[in-house]
Amino acid sequence: MTALSLNDVSVTFGGIPVLDRINLHVEQGEFVSILGPSGAGKSTIFRLLTGAQPQQTGTISCAGRENGFAFMPQRDALMPWRRIIDNLTLGLEVQGIPRKDARAKVAPLLGDFGLADFTAHYPAQLSGGMRQRAALLRTIVQGRSIQLLDEPFGALDALTRTQMQTWFEHRWRTARWTTLLVTHDVREAVALSDRIYVLSRRPARVIAEINVPIPRPRLGRPPSAQAYEIETQLLETLLQQTGETS
Amino acid sequence: MHRPVPRRSGRGLTRGIPAVLSVVSAFVIWEIYVRVSGISPLMLPAPSRVLDQMVQNRVLLWNNTLPTLTATFAGFALSLAVAFGLSIILDFMPRVRHALFPIFVVSQTLPLVAIAPLVVLWFGFDLSPKVLLVALVTFFPMLVALVDGYASTDPEIEDLMGSMGATRGQIFRAARFPSAMPYFFAGLRISITYAVVAAIFAEYVGARAGLGIVILNAKNSFRPDIVLAAVVISSLLTLVLFAATALLQRTVLRWRDVEGHR
Incomplete structure (x- = not known):
């Protein structure tokens, strides 16, 4: 069952387009990440969902609207x-x-x-x-039916972040919260997600949708070759966006 | 952050020693100067003489301290209530804030020397002009502290509460009001030090009793020793009020004590 879907959602700030026809969906019990370069407008999607930002064009539908979203801010x-x-x-x-x-x-x-x-x-x-x-x-x-996490581990030091991610994966596997995560950390996205949307630079479009069919638990053990492959692919897509190809 | 935290009482005492020493030595120098120079007590009475006068005139001083205290407390209570009420209105209505704030600033520029006689002229010699003057003087620091304090609220906390579906009133009560408390206490400490002085000044201009009247009468009968005795009492009053504020602050802002200490 689809818990949340955005169809052709666009947002403009003072004439500057920020989101350009965003399409994405989250299934019940699914962990979906939005990955994008800094300042791409990832957080704007969350602001739309929590009502902090008025919607402009497109439609947002979610199952059980009245039971909407729970938001976890960056700090x-x-x-x-x-x-x-x-x-x-x-x-x-x-x-x-x-x-x-x-x-x-x-x-x-x-x-x-x-x-x-x-x-x-x-x-x-x-x-x-x-x-x-x-x-x-x-x-x-x-x-709430959907958890919105805005770079929840971004402010932590590297060691604590790894510990928290491992702990979080463990918790998530038992609870199966329907989750939408915003991050710019490729490894985090691959480690936690069922599916990953990659956003372009501003104005943000969805430029890739990648399934992560790696068996769980993924953390607390050496990363699999498959995870490495997906990470490389994501990193390349992102680096093309920032115009700094290696 | 594992630095050892000294016990509060011990730290307070150790920190207090230099302050007590400097005050005591100032009085000692004063006493010695008066005795050695042989200056007339009508010009400069020695601290010992002031103390002696305080004991001798204790009934007079006590009877005149009560009206001053009443005026201080009543004025301060009025000021506190109005500042709180108004700050909430101003926070919910930015337009009103912009319209009224200049008036409050102007109220602070009025010289007390000029406004006090007028207030006495309008309201007479009883309690009300003193209460008004104390309120006028103490009101602004508290109002500004509250309004600034509300504005200091972490926007992430407000966004978070917004995402939870909180109303403006809920956000005010749970986030903006507590955020303003440290600011409020800073304002309160400034206000309280003005309060006693304002009450005495109001009495000085026109009253039937009070420390201001004691000072006025003593001055007119060339008794600087009694003037200073009244001054000592007014300072003590301010100090006690200040300490009470600090105590209240420590109780209300207990969460700040833990900050930075694991």
């Missing part, structure tokens, strides 16, 4: 004045769910996210990786 955007538990329940609080019920909803997931012992901490007391896990849990508990 964790945890509120420094709230304890972790109160950050996690923010989305539920906005939905009008009483605090007790919201906490009860978060509680069973705390262990899987490695946050069980840190609910009373403030974000500043946690490491970057833990903060990112908290931000992800805050996204998941909203119970």
Whole structure:
């Protein structure tokens, strides 16, 4: 079942086209990545979906519109004045769910996210990786049908990023969240995705759609030859876009 | 970030020592100068004499401290309430903000010396002119702090809440208001130091009782020792209020203490 599809969506900022007839779709339980050069307008797609950016042309349809999207921003955007538990329940609080019920909803997931012992901490007391896990849990508990992740591991140091990606793949394999990930990290896209859309430079068009039929788990073991092949192919496509062919 | 965090009380005491030393030595130098030079106490009374006068006139001073305190608290409460209410209105209505802000700036340029007699003329000798003057002086730093504080909210947090479907009111309560708190306390600390001074000045211009009246009468009867005794009390009042603000700030902004400490 198709969870989300964009048909011929275009966006213009002050006369400058940013998105040019974007077509993409995400199936239920599928992990799809949008890969593109920096500043291509990847985040603009998310802003459209979350309503921060008014739609201009084209159609966006999603199954169960009222149960739309949960968004995880690039930086964790945890509120420094709230304890972790109160950050996690923010989305539920906005939905009008009483605090007790919201906490009860978060509680069973705390262990899987490695946050069980840190609910009373403030974000500043946690490491970057833990903060990112908290931000992800805050996204998941909203119970939306599609998770939008905007470079969720981009702000982490290389080692923590690898650990988080491995952990995330493990979590994803059990939960199968329908996920749309925006990234400019080729390796991350190949490691996590079922399918990858490659965007061009501005104005962004979809220039390639690549299936990643590599068996999971893919992380925590040496990369397969197949993964290497796809990475090379993606990298070449992207480098052509930036005009810096190697 | 594993630097050792010294215990707060210990650090506070150690940091306090130089301050206490410098204040004490200033008084000692003053005392020595008065005794050695033999200057008339009508010109410059020694600290010991001021202290002596405070004890001797304790009833007079106490009776006149109460009205000053009342004016300070009432004026400050009024100012706080109006600043909060107005800051919320201004935050939700940028047009109103642009229209009214210049007026608030102008209110800060009015010289207290000129405006105080007028306020007394309009509102009489009872509590209200003092309350108004204290409010006028303390209002602006708090309002500006709040308005700037709201604007300091992390846009990513607002976008995030927007993606959760939050209303403008929800975003204000959960994000903008807490973001403004550190700014608010900075403004509050500035305001509170003006509050007592403003109350005394208002009394000086026209009142039946109060520290300002004590100062005025003592000055007119050539008693600098009593003037200084009243000054000491007003300083102590300000210091106590300042400390109370700091204590409140530490309670409300506890989350800031953990920042940078793992």
